[in-house]
Amino acid sequence: MTTLTDPPKEHFRLSMLLYDTRYRSATIQVIALIGFMLLAAWIISNTIQNLEALGKPVEFGFFAEPASYDINQRLLEYTSRDSHLRAAFIGLLNTLVVAVLGCITATVVGVLVGVLRLSNNWLVARIMTVYVEMFRNVPVLLWIVLAMAILIESLPAPRAFRGEDATASMNLFDSVAVTNRGVYIPEFLFSRSLGDIHLFGTSSIRFDISLDLIAVLIVLGGSIFAMRKVSAWAAAKQEATGDRPTIWYINLGILIVPMLILLTILGFHLGYPELKGFNFSGGTHMRNSLIALWLALSLYTAAFIAEIVRAGILAISKGQTEAASALGLRPGRTMRLVILPQALRVIIPPMISNYLNLTKNSSLAIAVGYMDITGTLGGITMNQTGRELECVLLLMLVYLTISLSISAVMNWYNNRVKLVER
Amino acid sequence: MKKSVILGVATIAGLAAGAAVAGTVDDVKARGKLNCGVTTGLVGFAAPDANGEWQGFDVSVCRAVAAAVLGDANAVEFVPTTGKTRFTALASGEIDMLARNTTWTFSRDVDLKFEFTGVNYYDGQGFMVPKALGVSSAKELDGATVCIQTGTTTELNLADFFRSNNISYEPVPIETNAEAQQQYLAGACDVYTTDASGLAATRATFENPGDHVLLPEIISKEPLGPLVRHGDHEWGDVVRWTLNALIAAEELGVTSANIEEMSAGTDNPEVNRLLGSEGTLGEMLGLDATWAQRAIKSGGNYGEIFAKNIGEETPIGLARGLNAQWTDGGLLYAPPFR
Numbered sequence: 001m002t003t004l005t006d007p008p009k010e011h012f013r014l015s016m017l018l019y020d021t022r023y024r025s026a027t028i029q030v031i032a033l034i035g036f037m038l039l040a041a042w043i044i045s046n047t048i049q050n051l052e053a054l055g056k057p058v059e060f061g062f063f064a065e066p067a068s069y070d071i072n073q074r075l076l077e078y079t080s081r082d083s084h085l086r087a088a089f090i091g092l093l094n095t096l097v098v099a100v101l102g103c104i105t106a107t108v109v110g111v112l113v114g115v116l117r118l119s120n121n122w123l124v125a126r127i128m129t130v131y132v133e134m135f136r137n138v139p140v141l142l143w144i145v146l147a148m149a150i151l152i153e154s155l156p157a158p159r160a161f162r163g164e165d166a167t168a169s170m171n172l173f174d175s176v177a178v179t180n181r182g183v184y185i186p187e188f189l190f191s192r193s194l195g196d197i198h199l200f201g202t203s204s205i206r207f208d209i210s211l212d213l214i215a216v217l218i219v220l221g222g223s224i225f226a227m228r229k230v231s232a233w234a235a236a237k238q239e240a241t242g243d244r245p246t247i248w249y250i251n252l253g254i255l256i257v258p259m260l261i262l263l264t265i266l267g268f269h270l271g272y273p274e275l276k277g278f279n280f281s282g283g284t285h286m287r288n289s290l291i292a293l294w295l296a297l298s299l300y301t302a303a304f305i306a307e308i309v310r311a312g313i314l315a316i317s318k319g320q321t322e323a324a325s326a327l328g329l330r331p332g333r334t335m336r337l338v339i340l341p342q343a344l345r346v347i348i349p350p351m352i353s354n355y356l357n358l359t360k361n362s363s364l365a366i367a368v369g370y371m372d373i374t375g376t377l378g379g380i381t382m383n384q385t386g387r388e389l390e391c392v393l394l395l396m397l398v399y400l401t402i403s404l405s406i407s408a409v410m411n412w413y414n415n416r417v418k419l420v421e422r
Numbered sequence: 423m424k425k426s427v428i429l430g431v432a433t434i435a436g437l438a439a440g441a442a443v444a445g446t447v448d449d450v451k452a453r454g455k456l457n458c459g460v461t462t463g464l465v466g467f468a469a470p471d472a473n474g475e476w477q478g479f480d481v482s483v484c485r486a487v488a489a490a491v492l493g494d495a496n497a498v499e500f501v502p503t504t505g506k507t508r509f510t511a512l513a514s515g516e517i518d519m520l521a522r523n524t525t526w527t528f529s530r531d532v533d534l535k536f537e538f539t540g541v542n543y544y545d546g547q548g549f550m551v552p553k554a555l556g557v558s559s560a561k562e563l564d565g566a567t568v569c570i571q572t573g574t575t576t577e578l579n580l581a582d583f584f585r586s587n588n589i590s591y592e593p594v595p596i597e598t599n600a601e602a603q604q605q606y607l608a609g610a611c612d613v614y615t616t617d618a619s620g621l622a623a624t625r626a627t628f629e630n631p632g633d634h635v636l637l638p639e640i641i642s643k644e645p646l647g648p649l650v651r652h653g654d655h656e657w658g659d660v661v662r663w664t665l666n667a668l669i670a671a672e673e674l675g676v677t678s679a680n681i682e683e684m685s686a687g688t689d690n691p692e693v694n695r696l697l698g699s700e701g702t703l704g705e706m707l708g709l710d711a712t713w714a715q716r717a718i719k720s721g722g723n724y725g726e727i728f729a730k731n732i733g734e735e736t737p738i739g740l741a742r743g744l745n746a747q748w749t750d751g752g753l754l755y756a757p758p759f760r
Binding site: 054055056068069070071072079080081149152153157158159160180181276277278279281288289366367369371375379380383384385386388 | 505506509510513529530533534535554555563564565566567572573577578580581582584585591592593594595596597604605608609610611612652653
């Protein structure tokens with residue numbers, strides 16, 4: 001008969017924290033964490049103490065003071081009597097505008113260039129190589145400044161449009177004016193407008209939403225929904241009978257007719273820019289600071305995106321192309337239906353960081369006088385109030401929030417398109 | 423991301439720590455060089471000449487202070503600053519003093535924690551337009567595009583002026599005078615506005631200065647002067663009285679030509695006290711007896727500095743106007759050296 005003895009019960013001893021491999025790494029991590037927190041606490045208290053000694057305690061009351069400066073590009077109504085917070089909000093919207101426009105353009109150009117760089121056409125492929133290498137190897141700030149200088153120096157001033165012997169004229173049936181102060185394009189106007197909804201009363205983040213825009217979006221959404229129904233009906237009929245009914249004119253009608261009716265009801269017309277006094281008035285004014293920044297940021301980022309797209313495509317084995325050819329798919333369809341969907345899972349993660357880069361690079365806006373949030377909150381407001389710490393911290397928080405939001409959206413999209421493995 | 427937040431805070435903490443340190447006089451002496459903040463380039467006030475030597479009206483103040491403290495008018499490290507970066511540079515201790523067409527205002531003095539040590543140029547904000555525009559008054563500028571240096575008092579005055587006159591304008595914010603000049607000359611803005619002296623200086627560098635006019639309206643008071651950090655009074659005194667010495671020297675008739683003989687002693691006790699042959703004023707400042715002599719020798723008295731850099735004989739061609747001595751009907755008035 002054998003007797004089993006329990007192994008001697010181990011008592012926890014303090015020395016085990018260091019000598020027992022089960023606990024050692026935790027011990028070291030806890031010590032490192034405490035050290036790190038002490039360092040952070042020291043830095044923060046040092047900052048606060050020094051600012052107190054300087055007579056500038058950390059406080060955010062100045063945000064309610066009138067900003068007293070004007071901002072040229074404002075998506076919402078703003079005057080120099082509005083608060084610093086309002087000015088920061090206007091700046092934030094300007095940052096978002098250039099970031100969104102930039103990301104869209106960069107993606108379109110980048111994908112196009114990336115695909116074309118793999119083209120069998122020697123000339124096209126080489127031109128794209130030159131584009132990519134030129135743009136990604138020169139700092140983006142230089143591209144921004146260059147774009148601005150070209151716009152200012154090469155385009156005519158508004159006064160060149162004036163008089164009998166005008167040296168410049170408007171384009172596209174006198175509807176677009178390209179000047180060295182920006183491009184003036186026709187704007188959408190409604191003579192029987194539904195008005196606006198005012199949100200957030202009189203606070204700093206108040207804004208108006210046009211009911212006309214909402215109506216247009218609703219009708220557009222309804223049309224698209226109806227078009228999908230028609231397409232589904234056509235597909236069902238094709239499944240059942242083998243005949244696919246011709247539906248493109250039905251779809252076109254569904255898309256256009258309700259929209260035309262709505263626009264007529266609202267009294268839609270275009271407002272054309274017109275030379276009045278010193279400048280063009282009427283129309284939408286796209287300032288050359290916006291155009292320069294948008295162009296430079298998009299082309300610069302597109303060069304990186306092109307390389308990512310190319311890498312993604314090259315990561316798909318040649319067998320896929322050959323298999324698609326064997327099925328009789330033409331090269332264009334092979335790319336669209338077989339290669340790109342698989343390449344996306346390689347492309348999207350690095351694409352996220354390029355979107356983030358573009359957004360953060362938009363803070364170079366001040367080089368061309370574009371009033372983004374760095375120009376308002378981190379520029380004039382900081383300068384006029386002398387609240388460096390508060391402004392910089394808030395600015396960091398804003399960029400962090402924007403970046404994390406972009407990441408969240410892109411990660412959600414990435415999860416959607418990644419290959420479902422069984 | 424967390425790391426960059428920490429580093430950012432650490433940087434600011436470092437800046438703040440630097441700012442709290444007093445004893446700038448000793449720092450400057452130990453370093454053997456004065457760090458002086460100037461503009462990025464405004465001919466007549468502060469701009470490097472063809473040899474890369476900084477020259478100008480504001481530069482002369484820096485050189486006078488360096489001569490008084492260190493005995494060498496060339497022991498200056500000029501730090502170009504923009505309207506936006508100047509205050510951070512001074513507050514962080516990157517520069518010892520700022521002599522950059524900076525307007526003395528209440529909030530800069532009290533809230534931004536700086537100390538203005540006097541006024542070396544009484545200025546006001548003006549407008550420059552091309553003659554071809556046919557504008558004769560700033561009130562006719564409704565709808566105009568205006569180039570404006572961002573982060574300056576002129577930006578705020580501009581907003582107030584147009585609002586109170588109920589006319590609209592389109593601001594084009596720019597960082598430096600050079601950029602403003604480029605945009606203005608290309609016609610990307612109709613008007614350039616800044617201190618009238620700056621406009622005159624900028625216009626002097628144009629190919630055809632005669633094609634541009636300054637409008638008659640002066641819309642603000644802009645007393646420009648050197649400033650130092652708040653709290654270091656010894657250093658503030660040195661800068662303040664060096665500037666006063668230059669102004670007093672003109673009033674008392676001390677010039678770079680006669681300073682040698684006057685230093686030996688004159689009948690006027692105030693001149694003697696200023697130049698150190700009588701009394702212990704230099705010692706009270708923590709400097710030696712001949713500090714003011716050296717300051718005046720570095721570029722002449724206030725009048726000589728004015729005439730050489732921005733006066734009517736120069737391309738900039740500014741009249742003394744408000745900047746004449748009080749005895750000549752101007753505002754310059756140095757307190758007595760006693």
